[in-house]
Amino acid sequence: MTRNEQRSSEAADGRLGRRRFLGLSALTAGGLALGGIGGAETAAAAPASDRVFDTPRWSSFRSVLPLDDGLLLAGIRTSQSNEQIGWGVRLDDEYDVVWNRTYLSIPHLRSTDAGEDHSGIEFVLPGTDDGFLLAGWWHDEGPDTRFGWVTRVGSEGFPRWTRTYNRDGVASFRDDFADGVVTDDGYLLVGRTIATQYTDERNGDGWIARIDDRQGRIRWEQAYDPAGSADGWRDDDRHSEFNAVTAIDDGYLVVGETSPDGRTQDTNTAAWALRIDEDGDPLTGRGWSDDGRTYRLSPNRDNEFRDVVAVDDGYLVAGVAGRDDLVSELHDYEMRGRAWAAKLDERGRVAWQDAPGGEGFYAVQPAGDGAVFVGRRDGRAWAVAYDGDGDRLGSYRPSISGSGYADVAAGRRNSRREFYPIGYGRRRGSTSGLGTRLTAADLDADGGGDGGDDDDDERLLEIVATESGDVRYEFTVDGEVERARVTDRIKAEADDRIRENRDGTVTVRGSTGNRGFGDAFRFTGDVTEFESRGDADFFIRLDGERVDVDELVDDDDDDDDDDDDDDDDDEEISLLEIVATERGDVRYEFTVDGDAVRAWASERVKAEDEDDDRIRENRDGTVTVRGATGNEGFGDAFGFTGRVTEFESRGDADFVLRVDGDRVDVDELVDGDDDDDDDESGAEIDLLEIVATEQGDVRYEFTTDGDAVRAWASERIKAEDEDDDRIRENRDGTVTVRGATGNRGYGDAFGVTGDVTEFESRGDADFFIRVDGDRVDVDELVDD
DSSP: OOHHHHHHGGGGGTSOOHHHHHHHOTTOOOOEEOOOOOOEEEOTTOSSEEEEEOOSSOEEEEEEEEETTEEEEEEEEEOTTSOEEEEEEEEETTSOEEEEEEEOOHHHHHOOSTTTEEEEEEEEEEOSSSSEEEEEEEEETTTTEEEEEEEEEOTTSOEEEEEEEOOTTSOOSEEEEEEEEEOSSEEEEEEEEESSOTTOOSSBEEEEEEEESSSOOEEEEEEEETTEEESSOOOSSOBOEEEEEEEETTEEEEEEEEOTTSOTTTSOOEEEEEEEOTTSOBOOBTTBOTTOEEEOSOTTSEEEEEEEEEETTEEEEEEEEEEEEEEGGGTEEEEEEEEEEEEEOTTSOEEEEEEEESSEEEEEEEETTEEEEEEEETTEEEEEEEOTTSOEEEEEOOSOSSOEEEEEEEEEETTEEEEEEEEEEEETTEEEEEEEEEEGGGGOTTTTOSTTOOTTTOEEEEEEESSSSOEEEEEEESSOEEEOBSSSSBBOOTTSEEEEOTTSOEEEEEEEOSTTOEEEEEEOSOEEEEEEEESSOEEEEETTEEEOHHHHHTTTTSTTTOHHHHHHTSOOOEEEEEEESSSSOEEEEEEESSOEEEBBSSSSBBOOOTTTSEEEEOTTSOEEEEEEEOSTTOEEEEEEOSOEEEEEEESSSOEEEEETTEEEOHHHHHHTTTTOTTGGGSOOOEEEEEEESSSSOEEEEEEESSOEEEBBSSSSBBOOOTTTSEEEEOTTSOEEEEEEEOSTTOEEEEEEOSOEEEEEEESSSOEEEEETTEEEOHHHHHHO
């Protein structure tokens, strides 16, 4: 079959061949009737209105726009030639299909190389008068180029004009759009511009283009990074990009990610927010600078904001802290890691934030004084509702496997408020577009409409290898089990088998074995049996805490038998100080086989924030700290558990090491615990934060049956020295911490082992408590 015959044969699928289309359409734009969709079907046994829009090959919705009489869904699907093409589906009030069409960019239409060109729609906007704007990208695998692409369509989805965009006169290789807003005379589009091939995440800048509505002509465009705006991209080995934009009173707020601390390959990125006026110039004042503001949920991971919405008293942002995974169908990387929900005040300060796990939040929709965030968790789409204070109200996950949400809209049906998350789901051997209709009751923790997603009753079990070899395991629970994903290295695979037994229990059988890699499962009920075999060592974590097999199986049976035995299982935190004895440069790096946290030994000996003293989790489960100091009598301090396995230093200044106040040399530090084989069973350090939510006085006192050390969570949340935040060892072996804070958004932080047995507070200002990034109330903290 010749190339032209192959293209023309697509008409048999209810579509025009590419050559014939070019001959008939003066617009040279796609707008083709789509055959083979099969209609929208309700997924069997789904508790809410989940619908999979079956397509023969891969497809996914990326954007949803609410209309007066229904919805417009837009995204990407795969053609018969295994090329990605733009996709639009309009639904009426009853969620029935009104029309569905595919779209191709101009260079894609003109191409004669099968399988080389791809087009995708990332977002849809309402037209300035009528119809819609579909925006995304065109990608050519041959030269590995990628351009922004926009198509303006009427209300029936037929094109009026279409254009592709790349930076004129700039040696950029990839320019694409991720989001946009309607302006008075057209549209403002935001994305990125990258210097070289699309896999290059070292170079790149945020890109903003303002276009008109008549033909999409550019009125102005600009590239941005934290060093300022530029006519071209900056060849600085730093990567910046914009993912979303929202209109504000005096312009726009754009968000994404950037590398503020140096080369992207050497540092973790931070989420980025920048205010600009109508002409693209940065807006300053009220807490904002001309390079915006940066944020980090995790200093040891890449951080980015994926979506932003302006509300009355600030901004809601959805984000991810993790690392990029290649999604072949998108011909792009997508960050996956830990979901990040936050609200910023009008000055850009964090009013509240929450990191509930999952793989990421990718979109947010206001709901009353709260919000609905959507993303993905443990291989299934995920929607979470929050109130105005950042407390979780409830969540929903469809029963469809291999699913995820990419966007969410809101509307009303009669008197009911409804939400419409969209994305993808896997069924009948292929991945297809997924749409869901939810009401507030579906997201209410007390409403019973969460699709079986009972977060409070679920527990997370991880089996992680500590050396290369073979780890085989089998365990049984008297509840339910599902595969989970904690990180790229710790996740259940398809070959980890889950079997329902006749007695109502569930047995899981699996294997792992690469050092630092493992499997993860969420379960309800109790683990009644656990067995293992193989030649490699491993450890077990339950809800983030290391446990042995006896604790896992008998977790709650003997809690009251011997409190002293429980105390012995907690490894104490040791305080390591690196102190310069002369003026100069001291640079150091050390690794521990336990955990590490920034600490405060005194006003002169304390770890700085993540920009200076960096803590990195390694693949083998160890933790490496890298830092620098150098003024005589000044130094850095860290709390750590386990053993220091390596210590290296360089520089021209001398220094001393202290462990728990005693001077040691490097050999003593590294080899001091060689005979202590019990270190690996020690408890990990939990980070406890007490953060004020309003101006006033917050005074607190808590006791732990383990150990406590002053910690540094961020520039605003850190324990002060012994004059302010006091740590006292009690005669019964417990430790009591007493302190005070009170400026809104500021607080204190401590590294804690063991259990918090008491917590009391007084004062006239409100506050919240976070443990390892998750908000808890006092009852949860004390009875955890």
